[in-house]
Amino acid sequence: xxxxxxxxxxxxxxxxxxxxxxxxxxxxxxxxxxxxxxxxxxxxxxxxxxxxxxxxxxxxxxxxxxxxxxxxxxxxxxxxxxxxxxxxxxxxxxxxxxxxxxxxxxxxxxxxxxxxxxxxxxxxxxxxxxxxxxxxxxxxxxxxxxxxxxxxxxxxxxxxxxxxxxxxxxxxxxxxxxxxxxxxxxxxxxxxxxxxxxxxxxxxxxxxxxxxxxxxxxxxxxxxxxxxxxxxxxxxxxxxxxxxxxxxxxxxxxxxxxxxxxxxxxxxxxxxxxxxxxxxxxxxxxxxxxxxxxxxxxxxxxxxxxxxxxxxxxxxxxxxxxxxxxxxxxxxxxxxxxxxxxxxxxxxxxxxxxxxxx
Amino acid sequence: xxxxxxxxxxxxxxxxxxxxxxxxxxxxxxxxxxxxxxxxxxxxxxxxxxxxxxxxxxxxxxxxxxxxxxxxxxxxxxxxxxxxxxxxxxxxxxxxxxxxxxxxxxxxxxxxxxxxxxxxxxxxxxxxxxxxxxxxxxxxxxxxxxxxxxxxxxxxxxxxxxxxxxxxxxxxxxxxxxxxxxxxxxxxxxxxxxxxxxxxxxxxxxxxxxxxxxxxxxxxxxxxxxxxxxxxxxxxxxxxxxxxxxxxxxxxxxxxxxxxxxxxxxxxxxxxxxxxxxxxxxxxxxxxxxxxxxxxxxxxxxxxxxxxxxxxxxxxxxxxxxxxxxxxx
Numbered sequence: 001x002x003x004x005x006x007x008x009x010x011x012x013x014x015x016x017x018x019x020x021x022x023x024x025x026x027x028x029x030x031x032x033x034x035x036x037x038x039x040x041x042x043x044x045x046x047x048x049x050x051x052x053x054x055x056x057x058x059x060x061x062x063x064x065x066x067x068x069x070x071x072x073x074x075x076x077x078x079x080x081x082x083x084x085x086x087x088x089x090x091x092x093x094x095x096x097x098x099x100x101x102x103x104x105x106x107x108x109x110x111x112x113x114x115x116x117x118x119x120x121x122x123x124x125x126x127x128x129x130x131x132x133x134x135x136x137x138x139x140x141x142x143x144x145x146x147x148x149x150x151x152x153x154x155x156x157x158x159x160x161x162x163x164x165x166x167x168x169x170x171x172x173x174x175x176x177x178x179x180x181x182x183x184x185x186x187x188x189x190x191x192x193x194x195x196x197x198x199x200x201x202x203x204x205x206x207x208x209x210x211x212x213x214x215x216x217x218x219x220x221x222x223x224x225x226x227x228x229x230x231x232x233x234x235x236x237x238x239x240x241x242x243x244x245x246x247x248x249x250x251x252x253x254x255x256x257x258x259x260x261x262x263x264x265x266x267x268x269x270x271x272x273x274x275x276x277x278x279x280x281x282x283x284x285x286x287x288x289x290x291x292x293x294x295x296x297x298x299x300x301x302x303x304x305x306x307x308x309x310x311x312x313x314x315x316x317x318x319x320x321x322x323x324x325x326x327x328x329x330x331x332x333x334x335x336x337x338x339x340x341x342x343x344x345x346x347x348x349x350x351x352x353x354x355x356x357x358x
Numbered sequence: 359x360x361x362x363x364x365x366x367x368x369x370x371x372x373x374x375x376x377x378x379x380x381x382x383x384x385x386x387x388x389x390x391x392x393x394x395x396x397x398x399x400x401x402x403x404x405x406x407x408x409x410x411x412x413x414x415x416x417x418x419x420x421x422x423x424x425x426x427x428x429x430x431x432x433x434x435x436x437x438x439x440x441x442x443x444x445x446x447x448x449x450x451x452x453x454x455x456x457x458x459x460x461x462x463x464x465x466x467x468x469x470x471x472x473x474x475x476x477x478x479x480x481x482x483x484x485x486x487x488x489x490x491x492x493x494x495x496x497x498x499x500x501x502x503x504x505x506x507x508x509x510x511x512x513x514x515x516x517x518x519x520x521x522x523x524x525x526x527x528x529x530x531x532x533x534x535x536x537x538x539x540x541x542x543x544x545x546x547x548x549x550x551x552x553x554x555x556x557x558x559x560x561x562x563x564x565x566x567x568x569x570x571x572x573x574x575x576x577x578x579x580x581x582x583x584x585x586x587x588x589x590x591x592x593x594x595x596x597x598x599x600x601x602x603x604x605x606x607x608x609x610x611x612x613x614x615x616x617x618x619x620x621x622x623x624x625x626x627x628x629x630x631x632x633x634x635x636x637x638x639x640x641x642x643x644x645x646x647x648x649x650x651x652x653x654x655x656x657x658x659x660x661x662x663x664x665x666x667x668x669x670x671x672x673x674x675x676x677x678x679x680x681x682x683x684x685x686x687x
Contacts, residue, residue: 066432099467111432111469120457126422127458130429134436137411144429157453160422167417327464327502329471329526 010288012059016217017283019055020276021294022301023078024048029305030074030091031253039313040091042104045072049247050177052214052275054079056221057145060228066114066144068128071106072246073117076147082113088308094315101318102326122148122155125174129161132172132237143231144172150241151182153196165237166203173227174200174239177214179246184261197241208235214242215275245270360546367538369512370400370477373519374439376548378408381437384523385430387414387423388441388477397441398479398538424451427474428458437473437523445478445532446489459528460503471526475519480623482536482572483667488659493623495570496630498530499600505529505553506601510574512542514598517551524550534572534623554602558611562591565684566615567677568608570597570630573621576674580681590685600630608634609641616647617684621672622654629654649687651680 027046034040047054054075061067061080069076077087082098090097090108097103098110106119118124128146135142152158153176165172176196180187193199201209212219220242227238247270249256257264283289320326364372378384386404388397392415396402405413416423420442427438442448448455455476463471481490499506505527509515515533522529559574560581567577574596581592593611597603612618618638622631631652642648653672660670 068429099465102467103465107465109466109470111466116432118458120453123425123453123458126425126454127429127432129422130426131432132429133426134430134433157421157425160417160419164417164419164422164426324502326467327461329463 010283010286012221013218013279013283014288015059016055016221017276017279017289018297019058019078020051020217020279021297023051023054023075024276025298025301026078026084026305027074027248029302029309030088031248033309034253040105041093042091042106043071043251044091044105045251046248046253047072047075047246049270049274050075050179050214050244052217052220052244053147053175053177053224053242055217056224059221060225061145062142064114064140064142066128066131066142067116067147068124068131068145069115069117069147070121070124070149070152071117071119072149073105073108076117076145077108077110077115080110080113080115082110082115084305085308085311086110089312089315092312092315093317094312095318096312096315122152122158122161124148125152125161126157128172129165129170132165132170133168135171136168141232142171143228143236144170145175146172147175147177149182150176150178150180150187150196151190152176154182154190162200162203162239166208169234169236171231171234171236172238173224173231174237175224176239176241178241178243181246181250181261183250184256184259186261195241197239200239208237209239209241211241211243214244215270215273215278217275217279244275245273247271247274361543362546363541364512364544365399365538366512366515366533366540366542367399369516369542369544370519370533371396371402371404372544373516373523373548374401374404375407377437377439377520377523378404378412380548381524382412383435384437384439385412385414386439386441387416387427389416389418389443391415391441397443398535400477400538401441420447420450421454424448424476425454425458428454428462428472431473432470434470434473437475439475439477439519439523442476442478444490445480445494446492448476448478449494451476455498455504455530456501460501462503462528464503472528473523473526474528475522476528476530477519477533478530479533479535482534482671485662485664485667486660487662491660493532493534493571495532495600496622496624496628496633498532499603499630499633501601503528504601505599506532507553507599508532508534508571509598510534510537510569510571510596512540512544514551514557514596516544517549518553518599520548521550521553532571537572537575540575551598553599554604555598556604556607557596557598558593558607559596560592560594562593563615564590564592565617565619565681566593566595566611567619567621567681568595568597568611568634569621570600571623573623573672576672576677577621580674580677584681592681597630597634603633603637605637608637612638612648612650613641617649617687618651619677619680619684620650620652621677622652623672624655625657626652626654627657649684651684653677653680 057079086098093101197211391401392405
């Protein structure tokens with residue numbers, strides 16, 4: 001019995017490993033394509049080093065759950081198990097992209113898959129709270145994930161969101177991936193006093209705000225699993241701060257070492273703490289994984305990712321005559337009258353007669 | 359169509375009431391909306407009929423309130439009405455309006471639209487001062503992706519509100535506090551008004567007044583006065599919606615009458631009146647035969663004291679002076 005449980009745990013770990021490994025390869029392959037080819041002409045914020053949260057979410061989220069992300073959006077897109085071809089094509093600005101080239105990497109959304117993102121820090125958190133309120137009012141048993149970095153906690157809107165979701169006990173999980181940097185500026189240069197999770201805790205009388213090592217995928221997985229379960233039991237909201245690190249540069253494929261905000265030794269320290277490598281070593285030790293198997297997986301994944309990139313390159317750009325109309329719901333550009341709303345007992349019609357006289 | 363005589367604030371209240379009755383997915387959210395006086399009477403009694411779930415008081419967190427409304431209508435079923443007691447307070451929501459709501463549809467390409475109506479009230483008089491009386495209709499009309507209405511009478515207030523609640527386009531409705539007690543015969547049944555249709559409130563041949571918002575009232579009074587006393591007919595056009603704006607009607611009157619005064623209840627520089635003048639100018643070739651003037655607030659903030667305040671706002675006297683100048687040309 002004990003052995004079975006252990007095996008099932010190993011299976012979960014292996015699934016987590018595969019998810020994180022895939023995401024790492026995906027980001028690395030894209031970042032290799034980013035500059036020399038220069039066909040992805042939009043700011044792309046890679047999440048190399050921050051794979052733990054998205055991989056955990058990937059195993060846990062259901063179709064009807066919602067994810068709201070910041071500009072470092074690829075991991076969250078991936079966590080909703082959405083078609084990655086749509087993501088890659090969007091980076092290339094092509095017709096087949098999730099938003100046909102209207103959004104790009106930092107503004108991508110996939111409404112059919114309940115995934116949204118945006119590049120203004122903390123803005124998407126407010127939107128996420130609204131979705132959670134809607135779920136609560138209409139007794140839906142799903143969760144809303146608001147993912148963001150610690151820089152979003154500089155913003156007032158974040159604190160309004162924390163207050164309100166605690167006030168109304170909303171089914172939302174706030175995940176703060178604390179990678180210590182707002183572009184180049186470290187947290188202690190921008191924030192005072194206690195850690196974010198400690199400050200957030202003060203908004204509730206019960207314990208609902210936590211901090212964990214965000215590079216231990218298994219730990220992150222277990223914690224999020226538990227919190228989602230509690231949220232579904234109407235115990236929300238929860239706040240989770242995961243301490244992690246962005247190995248890639250703020251955006252693009254470099255290391256940012258030339259900027260001077262982080263030292264090479266700091267970077268190397270975190271590369272040693274790489275979430276994927278640790279899990280890989282553990283699984284190899286337990287004889288659940290071998291170098292040969294890893295090579296096989298890598299081959300398979302790389303081929304798939306390459307095919308996404310190739311397809312995106314081959315795809316066409318969307319061309320439109322009238323950009324204005326894409327800003328509004330299409331209805332108003334049709335020449336017909338505004339549609340009647342047919343509702344029993346009411347005859348709502350468009351009233352075009354001119355009114356004279358006050 | 360049966361009509362009854364009701365005030366501007368009652369017309370808004372009726373629009374909300376009827377919309378909420380028609381569709382149980384309509385929500386009204388704003389500070390103090392669930393108290394008896396409501397927001398100047400416009401939300402009174404709604405909570406009694408539709409409950410706290412649908413008529414929600416909100417913390418003094420305008421930023422969150424507006425951005426939250428996006429999340430609330432992502433199911434493409436909910437229709438959200440947000441109420442701001444003053445447009446000045448609404449400015450905390452600028453990020454939500456400008457960076458999120460206005461471009462939400464655009465950046466998602468075509469899969470989502472937002473049924474959000476933002477009611478923003480502009481204060482005037484009795485020492486409202488510089489933080490309670492600004493009107494930003496031209497700011498918002500400048501923004502693609504949202505519509506802006508500035509109803510001048512109860513009939514418009516009701517019709518545009520119902521239209522925007524049931525449409526899929528985010529809309530800002532700017533309501534002038536000084537109009538709230540004005541009464542008019544308004545259809546009892548709910549109705550929708552089309553955006554982008556200006557209203558020729560008075561027909562005339564000698565001069566055309568194009569007015570925005572509450573100044574329409576002034577224009578009508580002046581037009582009636584001229585007709586009665588001098589048999590001079592002044593056409594009055596209420597612009598009603600600034601985005602989209604009814605270029606056709608404005609140009610038609612301008613070409614017919616050749617003399618136009620634009621009244622704009624806001625600052626002159628870079629404002630809505632400038633846009634209207636640009637629209638009119640483009641329609642003509644021989645500029646010498648045509649005259650356009652505009653009257654708006656000075657490029658200054660609103661002072662508090664009654665004496666200074668009356669100097670700031672547009673008076674009928676000031677409009678008449680300009681009309682005389684133009685009539686003599």
